[in-house]
Amino acid sequence: MAALTPVSRTPISFYLPVVALAGAIAGLLVGTAQGSPLLGILGGAILMAGLAFLTTQIVKAETPSRWGMVVLLGGAGFLIGGLAAALIGAAFGAFFGWFTFWLFEGRYRAYVPPYLTPGQVLWHHSFRVICGAILVFLITPILVVMPLSFNAQDFFTFTPEMLRFDPAGYSLKHYEDFFTNLDWQGALANSVKIAPAATLLSVAFGTLAAIGLSQAHVPFRRAIMAILISPMIVPLIISAAGMYFFYSRIGLQGTYLGVVLAHAALGIPFVIITVTATLVGFDNSLTRAAANMGAGPVTTFFRVQMPLILPGVISGGLFAFITSFDEVVVVLFVGSAGQKTLPWQMFTGLREQISPTILAVATILVILSIALLTVVEMLRRRSERLRGMSPG
Amino acid sequence: MKLTKTLLASTALTVASGMAFADGHMASEMTIVSWGGAYSNSQQKAYHDPYMEKTGITIINDESSPEGVAKMRAQAEAGNITWDLVDLEAADAIRVCDEGLAMEIDHDEVLAAAPDGTSASDDFGDMIVSDCFIPQIVFSTTFGYRTDQVPDGVEPPKGACDVFDLETYPGKRGLNKQPIANLEWALLCDGVAYEDVYDVLETEEGQDRAFAKLDTIKDQTIFWSSAAEAIQLLADGEVFMSSTYNGRLFSAIEEQGQPIGMAWDWQMFDLDGWVVPADLPEDRLARVMDYLYFATDTQRLADQAKYISYGPARASSAPLVGQHAELGIDMAPHMPTEPSNAENTFVNNYNWWADYRDDLDSKFQAWLTQ
Numbered sequence: 001m002a003a004l005t006p007v008s009r010t011p012i013s014f015y016l017p018v019v020a021l022a023g024a025i026a027g028l029l030v031g032t033a034q035g036s037p038l039l040g041i042l043g044g045a046i047l048m049a050g051l052a053f054l055t056t057q058i059v060k061a062e063t064p065s066r067w068g069m070v071v072l073l074g075g076a077g078f079l080i081g082g083l084a085a086a087l088i089g090a091a092f093g094a095f096f097g098w099f100t101f102w103l104f105e106g107r108y109r110a111y112v113p114p115y116l117t118p119g120q121v122l123w124h125h126s127f128r129v130i131c132g133a134i135l136v137f138l139i140t141p142i143l144v145v146m147p148l149s150f151n152a153q154d155f156f157t158f159t160p161e162m163l164r165f166d167p168a169g170y171s172l173k174h175y176e177d178f179f180t181n182l183d184w185q186g187a188l189a190n191s192v193k194i195a196p197a198a199t200l201l202s203v204a205f206g207t208l209a210a211i212g213l214s215q216a217h218v219p220f221r222r223a224i225m226a227i228l229i230s231p232m233i234v235p236l237i238i239s240a241a242g243m244y245f246f247y248s249r250i251g252l253q254g255t256y257l258g259v260v261l262a263h264a265a266l267g268i269p270f271v272i273i274t275v276t277a278t279l280v281g282f283d284n285s286l287t288r289a290a291a292n293m294g295a296g297p298v299t300t301f302f303r304v305q306m307p308l309i310l311p312g313v314i315s316g317g318l319f320a321f322i323t324s325f326d327e328v329v330v331v332l333f334v335g336s337a338g339q340k341t342l343p344w345q346m347f348t349g350l351r352e353q354i355s356p357t358i359l360a361v362a363t364i365l366v367i368l369s370i371a372l373l374t375v376v377e378m379l380r381r382r383s384e385r386l387r388g389m390s391p392g
Numbered sequence: 393m394k395l396t397k398t399l400l401a402s403t404a405l406t407v408a409s410g411m412a413f414a415d416g417h418m419a420s421e422m423t424i425v426s427w428g429g430a431y432s433n434s435q436q437k438a439y440h441d442p443y444m445e446k447t448g449i450t451i452i453n454d455e456s457s458p459e460g461v462a463k464m465r466a467q468a469e470a471g472n473i474t475w476d477l478v479d480l481e482a483a484d485a486i487r488v489c490d491e492g493l494a495m496e497i498d499h500d501e502v503l504a505a506a507p508d509g510t511s512a513s514d515d516f517g518d519m520i521v522s523d524c525f526i527p528q529i530v531f532s533t534t535f536g537y538r539t540d541q542v543p544d545g546v547e548p549p550k551g552a553c554d555v556f557d558l559e560t561y562p563g564k565r566g567l568n569k570q571p572i573a574n575l576e577w578a579l580l581c582d583g584v585a586y587e588d589v590y591d592v593l594e595t596e597e598g599q600d601r602a603f604a605k606l607d608t609i610k611d612q613t614i615f616w617s618s619a620a621e622a623i624q625l626l627a628d629g630e631v632f633m634s635s636t637y638n639g640r641l642f643s644a645i646e647e648q649g650q651p652i653g654m655a656w657d658w659q660m661f662d663l664d665g666w667v668v669p670a671d672l673p674e675d676r677l678a679r680v681m682d683y684l685y686f687a688t689d690t691q692r693l694a695d696q697a698k699y700i701s702y703g704p705a706r707a708s709s710a711p712l713v714g715q716h717a718e719l720g721i722d723m724a725p726h727m728p729t730e731p732s733n734a735e736n737t738f739v740n741n742y743n744w745w746a747d748y749r750d751d752l753d754s755k756f757q758a759w760l761t762q
Contacts, residue, residue: 153627153648154648155623155624155627155628155648155650156624156628157624157627157628183453244466244470245469245470248467248470248471248472249470249471249472253470253472253474254472254474336423336452336454336474337423337425337452337453337454337456338421338423338452340454348428348455348456349428350620351428351455351458351618351620352427352428352429352432352455352458352618352619352620353428353429353430353620354620354621354623354624
């Protein structure tokens, strides 16, 4: 991206306070972790403003200054808390080195249009910081889980060995436990049996329902739609309790079929919603044209309509699969111990024995989910490309 | 398109084979409900594994004991009893027995006699607190503390009353998110004599006094709801001391090597054992009774103590308690009943709690949110 606006150096009365403010925020984080937030704010602000003054007014050369800050803060971190703190310190140094000169040289204005007011420039950058903060907020809990799953101890604790990056603090034993423990393997087998079956039922029924409900002549369309979608709206625990008593009476409680049907009922709304959305863009004259050429309704569906709404069907199916694969409340009621699924095993494991095996499973599931989403997205793009719907 | 079809077809195949596999193994199964974790593990090794080997019956573990009473009610209401045997604490066993959810049994007829011929009811003695209850173990709720967080020049804590001493032992503490044990300890450490605790706790002023004592440490206390949580808090160093079950502390200290010490004073004794759900069909009932006869005999109860430091409920099992199966350490010094650990003990009054539980539960929860 080419620069839009010529940049010039900013006065010291501008960048020094801003760097001090950022230093105060960083100091707040570090200070809170050490138990004295106020001291952290003060120390961070003074330290960063001092460094900024030193590098911009006395040293003046950018590259050595920035490396100097990395080394200085990294070294300070090492003295305080060893290798892990050194890495954090170095990261702070790199950031503040960049940030100081970014402000000092006025580079923050380079890629925004020249006609923006200072307030608009501020908002332009604040907006990006806010977005980044939200992403961090969403993703951090998932990222924290991953290193903990390699813990050599049986607790959810970052041990001193782990923080020193000592190999003795890490181990694959929780992964080994997952792959050798019969409880976990049984739960995995159950999940792998139940989720695809429930998905298949959801996709079949959900797609048919969506097509039927998109026909203009069906009476009470909205009411029927509302009933079919209700499992998504009613609190899960209510559906689960209801299903428990109903399935008990008809002998489905505690059977695979019962769990599959219950999960299918939970998955159908997702399929209906996604397929209905794709049907909005479907041109009904195509079915009339097919009928005109002698195709029956079934042939028309499989040869004309289905291929066109397939992306909606697939993403609905994906949601249905994830619903069944992640579901713990309904299976606790409708299933019995013989149908214990992975989430159920994780739930009891978390309650009865906080073992990092749960974290190992979570890590594996996160990776599987990413792989699954990637595959589906690639399939979708491929089919769109083959049909010439997108230029890619 | 072809790719998608292949995917769909293979999914259908998996499903079909899964369903086929799912049927046909209902005949020789038994669902046993317990607490999970190290405790279920000890039952698996001492009772389930030898029984399955002997009879060829498959035992399915359901770790639902924490909601055992509620689920037994739901199963009775739905007329669909899916559990064969349930592990409950004594007070809960009395409750399900009173509600008719569990079957009353004749202990001498159903259970094995001791090797020397003592009848089962004499061997278990006053551990049989209800006609439905078949005792397994004596456990205690007691305190563990971080050995590395004891202030310099101070004796490590000895027991329950040290939890109220914020001056000598500053730092966070962990307590069970339930009134049981906490209220008794509060009164006891406030100067009420051991014999009078339940009499005082029956009165409105007594309850207020207990809550007032708990108020003094409330803002320094993290309340846990599962035993595993308490151990996690201790292992993390998040709390200085916490109440939890002595078997969990044993496994954290001896098996996991955590820097935790035991404070036994005023440990709260409690019982845990089996109940059989009421109205089981004939064939399943016969199987459960056969299992019970095997799993509660003198040797089996003593075997369980090889895996977890809970005392066997039979008097005749005590001399047979030996060494830990994997660590090879003597189990006796880790038992709650060991004399040096049991200088001051508190015996939970199950019958009192069966009457006052619901009332005090709601009071305690209200106090927590204040």
